[in-house]
Amino acid sequence: MKRLLLAGVAAALLFSAPAHAQQPTSLLNASYDIARELFAAVNEAFIPAYKEQTGQDVTIDQSHAGTSRQARAIVEGLEADVVTFNQVTDIDFLVQNGFVSEDWQDEFPNKSSPFYSLPSFLVREGNPKGIEDWDDLVREDVQVIFPNPKTSGNARYTYLAAYAYALEAFDGDETKAQEFVKKIFDNVPVFDTGGRAATTTFVERQIGDVLITFEAETKAIGKEFGEDQYDLVTPSVSLLAEFPVAIVDRVAERRGSGELAKAYLDFLYTEEGQRIAAEHGHRVDNETVAPEFAEGFPEVRLVTVEDVFGGWDKAQEEHFASGAILDQLYGQR
Amino acid sequence: MRHAKGKPPRVGDRPAIRRTLIAVVLVTGAFFVLAPLVVIAVQAFSLGVGYFGATIAHPDTRHAIFLTAATALIAVPINTIFGIAAAWAVTKYEFWGRRFLIVIIEIPFSISPVVAGVAYLFVYGLQGLFGPMLQSAEVRVLFALPGIVLASMFVTAPFVARELIPLMQAQGRDLEEAATSLGASGWRTFFSVTLPNIKWALLYGVVLCNARVMGEFGAVSVVSGNIRGQTNTLPLHIELLYHDYNAVGAFAAASILALLAVVTIVAKVLLERQGAGRRSRPALAAPIVEAKP
Numbered sequence: 118m119k120r121l122l123l124a125g126v127a128a129a130l131l132f133s134a135p136a137h138a139q140q141p142t143s144l145l146n147a148s149y150d151i152a153r154e155l156f157a158a159v160n161e162a163f164i165p166a167y168k169e170q171t172g173q174d175v176t177i178d179q180s181h182a183g184t185s186r187q188a189r190a191i192v193e194g195l196e197a198d199v200v201t202f203n204q205v206t207d208i209d210f211l212v213q214n215g216f217v218s219e220d221w222q223d224e225f226p227n228k229s230s231p232f233y234s235l236p237s238f239l240v241r242e243g244n245p246k247g248i249e250d251w252d253d254l255v256r257e258d259v260q261v262i263f264p265n266p267k268t269s270g271n272a273r274y275t276y277l278a279a280y281a282y283a284l285e286a287f288d289g290d291e292t293k294a295q296e297f298v299k300k301i302f303d304n305v306p307v308f309d310t311g312g313r314a315a316t317t318t319f320v321e322r323q324i325g326d327v328l329i330t331f332e333a334e335t336k337a338i339g340k341e342f343g344e345d346q347y348d349l350v351t352p353s354v355s356l357l358a359e360f361p362v363a364i365v366d367r368v369a370e371r372r373g374s375g376e377l378a379k380a381y382l383d384f385l386y387t388e389e390g391q392r393i394a395a396e397h398g399h400r401v402d403n404e405t406v407a408p409e410f411a412e413g414f415p416e417v418r419l420v421t422v423e424d425v426f427g428g429w430d431k432a433q434e435e436h437f438a439s440g441a442i443l444d445q446l447y448g449q450r
Numbered sequence: 451m452r453h454a455k456g457k458p459p460r461v462g463d464r465p466a467i468r469r470t471l472i473a474v475v476l477v478t479g480a481f482f483v484l485a486p487l488v489v490i491a492v493q494a495f496s497l498g499v500g501y502f503g504a505t506i507a508h509p510d511t512r513h514a515i516f517l518t519a520a521t522a523l524i525a526v527p528i529n530t531i532f533g534i535a536a537a538w539a540v541t542k543y544e545f546w547g548r549r550f551l552i553v554i555i556e557i558p559f560s561i562s563p564v565v566a567g568v569a570y571l572f573v574y575g576l577q578g579l580f581g582p583m584l585q586s587a588e589v590r591v592l593f594a595l596p597g598i599v600l601a602s603m604f605v606t607a608p609f610v611a612r613e614l615i616p617l618m619q620a621q622g623r624d625l626e627e628a629a630t631s632l633g634a635s636g637w638r639t640f641f642s643v644t645l646p647n648i649k650w651a652l653l654y655g656v657v658l659c660n661a662r663v664m665g666e667f668g669a670v671s672v673v674s675g676n677i678r679g680q681t682n683t684l685p686l687h688i689e690l691l692y693h694d695y696n697a698v699g700a701f702a703a704a705s706i707l708a709l710l711a712v713v714t715i716v717a718k719v720l721l722e723r724q725g726a727g728r729r730s731r732p733a734l735a736a737p738i739v740e741a742k743p
Contacts, residue, residue, distance in 0.1 A: 190675055192576065
């Protein structure tokens with residue numbers, strides 16, 4: 118027993134030894150829950166590139182969870198040097214708590230979003246219901262799968278994209294747009310709580326004719342569950358989904374890891390970094406890489422939350438706050 | 451017929467009821483307990499032994515197993531000592547607040563582990579009571595091993611004590627008093643008199659405590675920070691593999707935990723044969739209780 122205790126204490130010391138050093142050679146990247154493979158590939162490429170540049174060996178640690186939870190954990194003391202999220206609002210939470218500087222969107226190109234995606238469609242093989250665009254989703258013979266917008270960030274993009282499409286189609290008539298979105302809601306047989314659960318419903322329980330989720334996800338699902346079983350359909354218009362990145366200044370300053378953190382996030386914008394992101398189903402802006410992958414990314418017109426809804430704060434207030442438009446539409450089901 | 455002899459019929463004596471009851475329990479047991487376990491085993495090997503081996507050999511999985519074992523190696527001995535001390539204090543001494551202490555020991559049983567995790571956030575988190583102090587002292591509690599151990603310990607604190615308290619209560623203080631009156635020291639009394647009497651119950655508690663520490667998800671999930679290869683315990687790793695569309699990997703990792711459960715059950719059965727556990731307690735306690743006037 119004594120020996121066990123000693124071993125335990127030794128292990129405890131080993132783990133709790135402060136990572137704080139003069140020049141930290143490790144970096145913790147707190148990321149969203151489904152980005153494991155993407156950042157595993159990024160890290161594998163970054164480490165030798167950084168060594169070539171600086172001669173320094175570094176390790177990159179990854180933490181993956183829902184980004185709201187990650188932001189909360191960082192505020193409670195999770196020492197992440199950088200965040201790579203899929204929700205701008207969760208970085209805003211870090212800004213409010215003084216962990217990320219207010220001008221974070223100016224620190225890196227494209228408003229600190231190295232790659233992007235959009236809500237897109239995944240249909241069953243051969244597209245038997247002929248689903249091509251948002252207006253097919255209101256047809257009575259179509260069953261639509263996406264998670265509950267009350268609980269899922271992913272579904273909020275879907276909701277806003279459908280709403281934005283309807284606003285354009287009905288010349289900005291809010292009432293008609295809301296009717297349109299409500300009709301889509303009526304076609305959803307089950308609202309799962311998160312994106313992955315919705316995928317399970319569509320893929321494993323074989324419910325629904327079309328799954329709506331990020332384009333990068335639809336590509337991953339095709340790869341994972343058989344590309345001959347599903348077809349990807351890109352709607353004519355969709356909503357830009359940014360994948361914002363930021364240095365967590367408060368942690369980086371404390372650990373002295375600012376330079377490494379910047380180098381890491383800069384790497385996402387290099388040709389190599391962009392290629393990895395594209396290989397994992399994300400759209401990128403890099404002039405060399407984007408054309409290489411053009412075939413896999415059909416033309417789509419993207420609108421932004423800023424342009425259509427006046428920013429996330431306003432969208433939150435008008436659509437997602439309790440009693441707001443989403444609640445009214447969802448409640449009428 | 452027993453009924454004819456005038457004895458009132460006992461509940462469950464009628465064959466129909468008996469059979470129905472047994473059938474219901476068997477079917478439910480098979481359906482809710484056995485079937486999922488079989489699924490785990492089948493799924494874990496559905497892509498072949500090679501894939502199973504590869505999942506287990508992956509550095510992240512290996513680290514998760516190591517971390518879970520390390521957590522148990524720290525948490526279980528501490529909780530064992532705590533359990534013995536608590537049971538001793540509650541059963542061998544009379545003091546004000548004794549009942550209150552029993553209630554406190556049992557609290558973790560009735561609280562959802564997630565609540566425990568969140569409570570630790572409020573105590574050790576940067577926004578919490580000691581967080582800023584700990585950070586300036588460079589001590590990491592949350593999102594590191596100490597936090598995981600603390601959360602696991604909270605959840606499993608009652609296991610050993612709860613096994614010991616009823617037994618030690620039934621045994622009373624007579625033997626210890628006799629030993630003391632014959633001149634034995636406190637330690638001697640404990641090791642020569644008390645410990646032999648409680649050893650099987652103690653081991654039983656330790657086994658249960660260990661199983662629970664290794665399987666704990668809720669509380670650990672809140673304080674872990676989910677850093678792969680650093681703070682991901684086996685249960686967390688299973689969830690993570692599952693969410694990565696790696697269902698087979700998740701089942702492979704789950705089978706390790708399930709294996710632990712089987713070992714626990716075997717240990718439990720063996721210990722019960724030795725007289726530990728609730729089943730045999732009245733028999734053990736009986737002579738001592740009856741010896742009292």
